[in-house]
Amino acid sequence: LDPESFADDSRAVVDFLAEYYRDVDKYPVRAADLEPGRLRKLLPDTAPELGEPLEHVLEDVRRDILPGLTHWQSPSFFAYFPMNASAAGFAGEMLSVGLNVVPFLWAASPAAAELETVVVDWMGNLLGLPRRLLFSGGGGGVLQGSTCEAVVCTLAAARDRALAKLGGHEAIMKLVVYASDQTHATFQKGARLVGIPPDNFRVIPTSAASGYGLTADAVRAVVDRDVASGLVPLYLCATVGTTGLGAVDPVRELGEVARRHGMWLHVDAAYAGSAAICPEFQGYLDGVELADSVSMNPHKWFLTNMDCCCLWVASPRHLTSALSTNPEYLKNVGTNGTGNKPAAAAIDYKDWQISLSRRFRAIKLWVVLRRYGAVGLRGHIRRHVTAAKWFERAVAADERFEVVVPRRFSLVCFRLQPRWSGDDAVDDVNRELLAAVNETGRAFMTHFVVDGKFVIRLAIGGAMTELRHVMDVWELLQGKAVEVLQATRY
Numbered sequence: 297l298d299p300e301s302f303a304d305d306s307r308a309v310v311d312f313l314a315e316y317y318r319d320v321d322k323y324p325v326r327a328a329d330l331e332p333g334r335l336r337k338l339l340p341d342t343a344p345e346l347g348e349p350l351e352h353v354l355e356d357v358r359r360d361i362l363p364g365l366t367h368w369q370s371p372s373f374f375a376y377f378p379m380n381a382s383a384a385g386f387a388g389e390m391l392s393v394g395l396n397v398v399p400f401l402w403a404a405s406p407a408a409a410e411l412e413t414v415v416v417d418w419m420g421n422l423l424g425l426p427r428r429l430l431f432s433g434g435g436g437g438v439l440q441g442s443t444c445e446a447v448v449c450t451l452a453a454a455r456d457r458a459l460a461k462l463g464g465h466e467a468i469m470k471l472v473v474y475a476s477d478q479t480h481a482t483f484q485k486g487a488r489l490v491g492i493p494p495d496n497f498r499v500i501p502t503s504a505a506s507g508y509g510l511t512a513d514a515v516r517a518v519v520d521r522d523v524a525s526g527l528v529p530l531y532l533c534a535t536v537g538t539t540g541l542g543a544v545d546p547v548r549e550l551g552e553v554a555r556r557h558g559m560w561l562h563v564d565a566a567y568a569g570s571a572a573i574c575p576e577f578q579g580y581l582d583g584v585e586l587a588d589s590v591s592m593n594p595h596k597w598f599l600t601n602m603d604c605c606c607l608w609v610a611s612p613r614h615l616t617s618a619l620s621t622n623p624e625y626l627k628n629v630g631t632n633g634t635g636n637k638p639a640a641a642a643i644d645y646k647d648w649q650i651s652l653s654r655r656f657r658a659i660k661l662w663v664v665l666r667r668y669g670a671v672g673l674r675g676h677i678r679r680h681v682t683a684a685k686w687f688e689r690a691v692a693a694d695e696r697f698e699v700v701v702p703r704r705f706s707l708v709c710f711r712l713q714p715r716w717s718g719d720d721a722v723d724d725v726n727r728e729l730l731a732a733v734n735e736t737g738r739a740f741m742t743h744f745v746v747d748g749k750f751v752i753r754l755a756i757g758g759a760m761t762e763l764r765h766v767m768d769v770w771e772l773l774q775g776k777a778v779e780v781l782q783a784t785r786y
């Protein structure tokens with residue numbers, strides 16, 4: 297790594313990206329309908345024998361790669377959930393990849409491991425988490441790459457805690473995991489990965505009456521049945537801000553059920569956790585002191601570039617006893633001490649996650665927190681919530697449309713509701729409306745299905761998204777609605 301050419305190449309990439317961000321709203325938001333395999337035809341079959349200048353590579357990115365991308369950072373990207381990028385997130389990411397240290401052990405990069413412990417406590421405090429989930433209160437946190445990884449770790453910790461109590465690995469056949477029909481699919485995958493029998497994953501129905509939140513009564517009924525048949529309740533997931541609809545499970549009530557049955561309670565706030573830095577949203581986490589673990593993704597709506605997931609646990613011991621290893625090649629004075637020097641009270645983050653090697657994510661989140669401050673970050677969240685409120689009101693005021701579930705954060709779920717047609721026809725009209733809007737390339741949204749109804753999701757949260765972009769997509773939707781309704785003769 298030659299420092300001179302490193303600086304030149306990095307500057308060229310920064311210039312390239314600055315131009316990209318200047319123009320990002322000019323690209324079709326969703327990759328235009330290109331034939332699969334297009335890129336393979338454009339690129340050679342083998343890697344080059346000799347190195348090439350960076351400008352040739354960037355030319356190819358511009359010509360061959362950019363047209364095949366869906367532009368997640370476009371201000372008119374409203375699909376899935378946002379994946380934030382920001383100048384601060386980018387600066388932090390540059391420091392992370394530039395320093396390229398690997399804090400799997402405290403001793404492998406002490407300041408990197410320690411910064412992580414500081415930053416997860418800062419984040420926990422901002423979200424209003426109880427002290428028992430923070431290092432300062434006996435719990436603690438880790439930065440992982442995704443909620444999916446974090447969930448597997450908590451399931452493994454819960455499993456081993458339960459098996460230790462039940463006194464043998466055979467008892468795994470009795471362990472049961474509970475989720476709702478709105479819970480993210482990763483919990484089912486995670487349960488499978490840690491050996492929970494597939495038949496012991498309970499998907500409990502929700503309904504419009506509870507805003508698609510999981511009720512304690514519904515959980516109790518299923519748990520009681522399982523206990524009566526000799527099964528052991530293991531793990532309950534409460535989601536604050538579900539993926540499909542942004543619904544909220546009542547954490548306190550679910551926590552009380554979990555406590556009564558000795559279950560591990562995980563609170564998944566992957567998307568909406570960011571909103572909890574605003575006092576007006578902290579009520580959604582009421583009861584979080586009953587949780588064994590909590591996770592949220594700063595890479596979604598917290599101005600932090602991919603990837604970054606915060607996981608907090610009340611009892612680090614349960615996590616580390618499920619995940620720790622102690623091979624000879626990793627033994628060191630910090631962790632193991634020596635004859636005359638005791639082990640330091642150090643965090644070896646390898647024991648808090650699946651992989652050994654890990655990125656220096658803490659520096660990225662630290663830069664974001666320092667550059668924006670809590671005030672700046674709250675402003676970012678509130679700007680999107682205000683835009684979502686505006687959109688929700690506009691939809692509600694147009695009699696051709698309906699808001700399908702009340703908005704809680706910055707996700708609005710809605711659909712066209714031609715009053716005189718049957719359910720299937722309404723779904724078809726909405727499918728066509730969504731396709732018509734996405735085909736323009738001026739905005740990109742995705743859908744969900746609830747109670748058999750096809751609904752369109754407008755997920756606001758892009759770092760460059762302003763109210764005017766939301767107003768534009770509403771105008772676009774109204775225009776396309778006229779066309780679609782005329783074409784389908786409703």
Ligand code: PLP
Nearest residue numbers: 442443444480537538539564566
């Ligand atoms: N949980 C919820 C509520 C989500 O919305 C998502 C993703 O959107 C996930 C979990 C999975 O997150 P990740 O992609 O970080 O694994």
